Amino acid sequence: xxxxxxxxxxxxxxxxxxxxxxxxxxxxxxxxxxxxxxxxxxxxxxxxxxxxxxxxxxxxxxxxxxxxxxxxxxxxxxxxxxxxxxxxxxxxxxxxxxxxxxxxxxxxxxxxxxxxxxxxxxxxxxxxxxxxxxxxxxxxxxxxxxxxxxxxxxxxxxxxxxxxxxxxxxxxxxxxxxxxxxxxxxxxxxxxxxxxxxxxxxxxxxxxxxxxxxxxxxxxxxxxxxxxxxxxxxxxxxxxxxxxxxxxxxxxxxxxxxxxxxxxxxxxxxxxxxxxxxxxxxxxxxxxxxxxxxxxxxxxxxxxxxxxxxxxxxxxxxxxxxxxxxxxxxxxxxxxxxxxxxxxxxxxxxxxxxxxxxxxxxxxxxxxxxxxxxxxxxxxxxxxxxxxxxxxxxxxxxxxxxxxxxxxxxxxxxxxxxxxxxxxxxxxxxxxxxxxxxxxxxxxxxxxxxxxxxxxxxxxxxxxxxxxx
Amino acid sequence: xxxxxxxxxxxxxxxxxxxxxxxxxxxxxxxxxxxxxxxxxxxxxxxxxxxxxxxxxxxxxxxxxx
Numbered sequence: 001x002x003x004x005x006x007x008x009x010x011x012x013x014x015x016x017x018x019x020x021x022x023x024x025x026x027x028x029x030x031x032x033x034x035x036x037x038x039x040x041x042x043x044x045x046x047x048x049x050x051x052x053x054x055x056x057x058x059x060x061x062x063x064x065x066x067x068x069x070x071x072x073x074x075x076x077x078x079x080x081x082x083x084x085x086x087x088x089x090x091x092x093x094x095x096x097x098x099x100x101x102x103x104x105x106x107x108x109x110x111x112x113x114x115x116x117x118x119x120x121x122x123x124x125x126x127x128x129x130x131x132x133x134x135x136x137x138x139x140x141x142x143x144x145x146x147x148x149x150x151x152x153x154x155x156x157x158x159x160x161x162x163x164x165x166x167x168x169x170x171x172x173x174x175x176x177x178x179x180x181x182x183x184x185x186x187x188x189x190x191x192x193x194x195x196x197x198x199x200x201x202x203x204x205x206x207x208x209x210x211x212x213x214x215x216x217x218x219x220x221x222x223x224x225x226x227x228x229x230x231x232x233x234x235x236x237x238x239x240x241x242x243x244x245x246x247x248x249x250x251x252x253x254x255x256x257x258x259x260x261x262x263x264x265x266x267x268x269x270x271x272x273x274x275x276x277x278x279x280x281x282x283x284x285x286x287x288x289x290x291x292x293x294x295x296x297x298x299x300x301x302x303x304x305x306x307x308x309x310x311x312x313x314x315x316x317x318x319x320x321x322x323x324x325x326x327x328x329x330x331x332x333x334x335x336x337x338x339x340x341x342x343x344x345x346x347x348x349x350x351x352x353x354x355x356x357x358x359x360x361x362x363x364x365x366x367x368x369x370x371x372x373x374x375x376x377x378x379x380x381x382x383x384x385x386x387x388x389x390x391x392x393x394x395x396x397x398x399x400x401x402x403x404x405x406x407x408x409x410x411x412x413x414x415x416x417x418x419x420x421x422x423x424x425x426x427x428x429x430x431x432x433x434x435x436x437x438x439x440x441x442x443x444x445x446x447x448x449x450x451x452x453x454x455x456x457x458x459x460x461x462x463x464x465x466x467x468x469x
Numbered sequence: 470x471x472x473x474x475x476x477x478x479x480x481x482x483x484x485x486x487x488x489x490x491x492x493x494x495x496x497x498x499x500x501x502x503x504x505x506x507x508x509x510x511x512x513x514x515x516x517x518x519x520x521x522x523x524x525x526x527x528x529x530x531x532x533x534x535x
Binding site: 159163164166167169170171172173174175176177178180181184185188 | 470474475477478479480481482483484485486487488489490491492493495
């Protein structure tokens with residue numbers, strides 16, 4: 001038989017409650033029966049006493065024998081108190097213990113009042129005593145004492161108490177059996193969760209709980225399953241991240257090693273070839289530097305260490321600065337960059353430097369994947385938000401790839417990644433920076449037609465008031 | 470729940486019921502027939518809330534599903 005702590009605590013709590021209820025209700029029932037029997041017995045004795053007094057008052061010669069006969073039937077003892085204060089037993093009866101008769105009761109009886117009280121002898125037997133005056137016309141001559149033994153009632157009550165205790169024990173055992181089942185059933189799911197979290201702590205995040213109910217425990221089970229799924233996703237992403245990072249770092253380093261070795265061993269035929277190799281080494285080192293910078297930014301962002309310098313900024317200025325920086329690249333590919341700004345544009349709260357980085361990443365991507373046509377930067381504002389879009393007439397992104405393009409190191413053109421360049425972290429950084437500044441990123445693309453990245457910055461109340469023309 | 474848990478629980482329940490029925494059959498009804506009759510009555514009375522609870526549970530279950 002296994003004992004679990006939660007089941008034990010639950011069972012003990014219910015059992016303690018059960019004991020309190022049983023004891024208090026047992027005491028109440030005991031008092032109820034005791035009082036009921038006492039009251040009934042007193043009523044009966046009073047009634048018998050009233051009958052005897054009536055018989056005695058008739059002063060008939062046969063009344064004494066009648067009283068004696070009735071007393072025998074009723075199991076009571078009768079004593080006669082004369083007007084001189086003498087106590088007489090009924091004829092034919094032995095001398096009785098008369099210690100219960102007190103002077104003050106005798107006085108009360110002679111003055112015409114009834115008395116009633118309980119008495120206990122040295123053996124612990126209880127008696128109920130009723131004294132009633134016998135009226136002869138208007139005067140009180142003598143009185144009667146009726147003594148009724150309470151032994152039968154006490155025996156019955158004792159038996160009743162024993163049975164009540166037996167019932168209490170029965171109810172306790174019944175409750176114990178049921179509590180055992182209920183505490184096991186109720187704590188079972190909690191124990192399963194505890195085992196599941198233990199399994200998770202050992203690194204097995206594939207395990208899931210079977211959650212059937214929709215109550216609080218069921219919700220806790222769902223939360224644990226969600227937590228396990230998140231941890232599993234986190235581990236998978238981390239693995240993929242490290243795998244990608246090592247791959248991305250290894251490739252330029254291999255290039256650098258290879259070409260540097262060729263140059264060092266003097267395996268070049270001409271100065272042109274040498275210059276070409278040096279150019280590759282330079283490009284790869286620049287790429288490596290970009291990659292390291294992006295990784296550094298991304299890791300700082302994920303650790304929450306990056307702090308934005310939030311200020312009111314004019315997006316038009318940011319756009320113009322960014323476009324100026326990539327203009328040369330675009331001209332080299334014979335692409336035109338157009339700016340379309342729909343005034344008035346309100347000031348936006350954000351980090352000027354990061355916003356420029358976002359725009360540069362998007363523009364560089366647009367130029368990189370566009371061979372012919374143009375790149376359009378459009379800025380519009382509605383009542384609710386400022387919308388910045390960067391569109392190109394490039395190769396486009398397949399629809400099924402769109403959900404993944406913001407993931408780290410995800411590349412649409414995997415086979416031609418080196419040809420296009422880039423670190424694979426640009427869009428991931430764009431998304432994170434935009435979200436940190438309270439915006440959202442959307443993308444729309446059509447293969448062979450082009451791609452549009454839309455950044456939406458919802459206006460704050462203050463932002464709306466601070467509009468510029 | 471293991472078999473031994475069920476065994477102990479049912480044993481305790483039977484012991485409890487026996488004590489209760491014994492005290493209920495006291496004062497002149499100490500026969501096996503009276504014992505069985507009282508047990509039947511108790512079971513019937515216990516079944517009433519159990520059936521009611523079952524009906525309510527099924528009703529709520531299907532209502533929430535619907």
